[in-house]
Amino acid sequence: MKEISSAIQLIPLENYIVLSIALFSIGMMGVLFRRNTIAILMCLELMFNSVNLLLTAFSAYHSDPSGQVFVFFIMIVAAAEIAVGLSIVVMMKRNVDSVDINLLNRLKW
Amino acid sequence: MILLFYLLSAIMIICALAVVFSKNPINNVIYLIVCFLAMAGHYILLNAQFLAVVHIIVYTGAIMVLFLFVIMLLNLNKAIILRKSTVTRVSAVITGGVFFLVLLAATRQTFEIHARYPFASDFGLVSGIGKVLFSEFLLPFEISSILFISAMVGALMFGKKDV
Amino acid sequence: MVALNSYITLSWLVPAFPLLGFLITGMAKNRLKNNQAGIIASILVSLSFLMSAFLFFALRSSGQESATVTLFNWIAAGDLKIPFAFLIDNLSVTMMLIVTGVGALIHIYSIGYMHGDDRVNSFFAQMNLFTFSMLLLVMGANYLILFIGWEGVGFCSYLLIGFWFKNPAFNYAARKAFVMNRIGDLGFILGIILLFFTFKSVGFTEVFSQATSMHSGTPLVTLITILLLVGAVGKSAQIPLYTWLPDAMAGPTPVSALIHAATMVTAGIYMIARSSILYNLAPLTMNIMIILGLATAIFAAVIGLRQNDIKKVLAYSTVSQLGYMFLALGLGAYSSAVFHLTTHAFFKALLFLGAGSIIHAMGGEQDIRKMGGLRKKMPVTYFTFLAATLAISGIPPFSGFFSKDLILSKAFENNPLLYILALGGALITCFYMFRLLYLVFFGSQRLSTVHPHESPRVMTFPLIILSILSVFGGFLNIPSLFGGDSRFGEFLNKSIISGITEELGSATEIGLIVSSLILLGLVILYAYRIYVKKADIPVADGVSTNIFSKAIENKFYVDEIYSAVIEKPFGSLSDFFFNKVENKVLDPAVDEVGILTSKLGNLVRKLQQGNMSFYLFAMVAGILLFIIFILIV
Known part of the structure; x- marks a missing residue:
């Protein structure tokens, strides 16, 4: 235990921050980039996880377990969100026979 | 490491x-x-x-x-060929890059971090998380079960054949 | 002492009864049948009267001068602390007795008078609301509660003048009364505000105790009293704001009796008598009051000479009598003013109720030229009306004699010229009242289409009670000249600080009384000769050639002058603003804003096309800009 915790100190926190930012930006780019709704959902997962990673890193460097509990809660929310999101995709496929996000263009009302 | x-x-x-x-x-x-x-x-x-x-x-x-x-x-x-126009895709990439740079710039202004609690031997283990989860965060934990139930009901609703 | 305090805390019941009556008759107005509303209202006002009488005796036997009953703290903000409190002293108890006593009689009378009207329940609800407001006015322990009552009676007056609102002329009269009152109220409320800034309080006790240490003629106090006077002038129908009162006769006759003769119009007198300490400090205001009062007394009496509508005659006579009260106030004889107020409430209410009885009998006819010979047909009305006429003319031993003579002698003390003018007004009053009496009751009936009959007992009963009061009311205050002790004046002087002290020599006073009596007798004889012996009927409107009588007939064109000087320019100014400013400038400007918005909306609408990826881009761009903004700033 002791060794691992001291091993954390070898990696600067900045590295984790930069990594999370990079993952978040990639996820966001994907959301903007793709038309496939399922792919967009996957990119959302990427963004979620980058945040999770950052939270865990801060938690570790703070020695505060609350951060990890929040990661746990974010996972809960992500799981719920994916369940609903995928069922929407299924319904969309069934109704308009496509998973193209641009077909959902009725959001103007 | x-x-x-x-x-x-x-x-x-x-x-x-x-x-x-x-x-x-x-x-x-x-x-x-x-x-x-x-x-x-x-x-x-x-x-x-x-x-x-x-x-x-x-x-x-x-x-x-x-x-x-x-x-x-x-x-x-x-x-399936579902591609956006080239302009959109290029702009998506640029936006992502700019976002990355801006966030990096933002982190420049962060401050140093010091440990709040002394290091506990069960930190990050099931027992450590469990203690926090079932004492401090008990209510959100229980409420998350309601979230799950509603998500489940919602998913079933959407999944039904004829809505 | 102890007994008084425990009784006096019950004083909130006095206004509570009419309020209860208002709530009952107002809420159940669609359910009450026939006379139920009238009976409920009358009983509650009578209870209120009994309660007032109880308070009166409690106060007398206790020997205490005044008592304040605080119901609850109403406003507390910074320096402004206003409790919702009642001040029970001799003056307010007197006013309470008048308001509830005369009010109860008029309510009973109204059961007969308003019988069969469609909105009789609303009528009694409004009458009860009026009684409640009037009681607040006279009982309030500070100017603000007085003001609530003041506005309340004004509002009820508006409602009741326009009671038969299907007639546009009546609505116009109601509006006129309301607007005229509003002018006065503006002065009144400014006065209250100034009072608060000067004394840091609006409670009577606090203000008066501070005022006693002030010097006479302090400009601030003079300003306050003038502003309060403006309010009183509006409410009590003095020059120049009197024109609403004759028009207010559009309301049902009991309303005229209660509101526009006995109670509401005397609110101004009450308020000034209440503020006597302040007025004693302002000789300038006193002089203004003398001039206004005397001018109004004579002016209105002269107009009354040529009026042919029975209620209009009485209305002008009310204005004229109020003028006398103002004269007395201006002379510093506050208790005389309140005494005249009291007797006037009796005989003027009686006159109006009698007039109502006559109108009732004549089937709604109000023109005295068409009446005549009613003496035989309506004996009760005749005798009560006669008593009231004698009282208002100042014939001893009727009540009006004592009160009016008191004012006249005070005027003589001040200045013989005032006395002569005031006596002249009294003679004119005597003449037009007997002209009215002779035209209505003597001679032969001139309108054959109606068959006059005596009014039902529910209407004659209040007439009889009031006539007893009119006849004997004067004995409340027999001057020392006739071996009396001026009990009423002494009673009131406990709560009013009188402005004058000296007494006339009894020889002078007897001389004055005898000379005025001789003149009054001559006037009555003259009127008898013209209207009974010669049976002279006033000519129809607009026929008389004499410029002076024409002017009187048209009420000296005051309404026309107001209309030309104030109403017309104001109307054209409004037209200008409406046609030029509003239609040409404001409206287009507002429209342009609307058009611009919808154009902008059309422009922006293109962004809102439902394209999800565009939305996402916009969102990300927004977040980016936000972060950059935070970074830079």
Whole structure:
């Protein structure tokens, strides 16, 4: 235990921050980039996880377990969100026979 | 140790980019799973063993399988040509890059971090998380079960044949 | 002492009864049948009267001068602390007795008078609300509660003048009364505000105790009293704001009796008598009051000479009598003013109720030229009306004699010229009242289409009670000249600080009384000769050639002058603003804003096309800009 915790100190926190930012930006780019709704959902997962990673890193460097509990809660929310999101995709496929996000263009009302 | 960090990070970044740019949904899922496994590695590096295990179970075990099921159920496994116009795609890439740079610039203004609590031997383990979860965060924990039930009902609602 | 305090806390019941009556008759107005509303209202006002009488005796036997009953703290903000409190002293108890006593009689009368009207329940609800407001006015322990009552009676007056609102002329009269009152109220409320800034309080006790240490003629106090006077002038129908009162006769006759003769119009007198300490400090205001009062007394009496509508005659006579009260106030004889107020409430209410009885009998006819010979047909009305006429003319021993003579002698003390003018007004009053009496009751009936009959007992009963009061009311305050002790004046002087002290020699006073009596007798004889012997009927409107009588007939064109000087320019100014400013400038400007918005909307609408990826881009761009903004700033 002791060794691992001291091993954390070898990696600067900045590295984790930069990594999370990079993952978040990639996820966001994907959301903007793709038309496939399922792919967009996957990119959302990427963004979620980058945040999770950052939270865990801060938690570790703070020695505060609350951060990890929040990661746990974010996972809960992500799981719920994916369940609903995928069922929407299924319904969309069934109704308009496509998973193209641009077909959902009725959001103007 | 730092080498391990760089290795895992490289795997994550590459896989994430592959998720964005590869066209086949099945491939997307596979890349994402690899990415998440690397992230579990990061969790272990950060001394969060419990999270690492939960992450693998929930994400790679449940969510990604769900993705795979949906893709196969909807018969999307063959590459469907769903591409945005070139302008949009280029601008998406540029936006992502700018976003990255701006956030990096923002982190320049952060301050140094000091440990709030003395290091506990069960930090990050099931017992440590459990103690916090069932004392301080008991109410949100219980409420999250309601969230799950409503999500389940919602998913069933959407999944029904004729709504 | 102890007994008084425990009784006096019950004083909130006095206004509570009419309020209860208002709530009952107002809420159940669609359910009450026939006379139920009237009976409920009358009983509650009578209870209120009994309660007032009880308070009166409690106060007398206790020997205490005043008592304050605080119901609850109403406003507390900074320096402004206003409790919702009642001040029970001799003056307010007197006013309470008048308001509830005369009010109860008029309510009973109204059961007969308003019988069969469609909205009789609303009528009684409004009458009860009026009684409640009037009681608040006279009982309030500070100017603000007085003001609530003041506005309340004004509002009820508006409602009741326009009671038959299907007639546009009546609505116009109601509006006129309301607007005229509003002018006065503006002065009144400014006065209250100034009072608060000067004394840091609006409670009577606090203000008066501070005022006693002030010097006479302090400009601030003079200003306050003038502003309060403006309010009183509006409410009590003095020059120049009197024109609403004759028009207010559009309301049902009991309303005229209660509101526009006995109670509401005397609110101004009450308020000034209440503020006597302040007025004693302002000789300038006193002089203004003398001039206004005397001018109004004579002016209105002269107009009354040529009026042919029975209620209009009485209305002008009310204005004229109020003028006398103002004269008394201006002379510093506050208790005389309140005494005249009291007797006037009796005989003027009686006159109006008698007029109502006559109108009732004549089937709604109000023109005295068409009446005549009613003496035989309506004996009760005749005798009560006669008593009231004698009282208002100042014939001893009727009540009006004592009160009016008191004012006249005070005027003589001040200046013989005032006395002569005031006596002249009294003679004119006597003449037009007897002209009215002779035209209505003597001679032969001139309108054959109606068959006059005596009114039902529910209407004659209040007439009889009031006539007894009119006849004997004067004995409340027999001057020392006739071996009396001026009990009423002494009683009131406990709560009013009188402005004058000296007494006339009894020889002078007897001389004055005898000379005025001789003149009054001559006037009555003259009126008898013209209207009974010669049976002279006033000519129809607009026929008389004499310029002076024509002017009187048209009420000296005051309404026309107001209309030309104030209403017309104001109307054309409004027209200008409406046609030029509003239609040409404001409206287009507002329209342009609307058009611009919808054009902008059309422009922006293109962004809102439902394209999800565009939305996402916009969102990300927004977040980016936000972060950059935070980074830079």
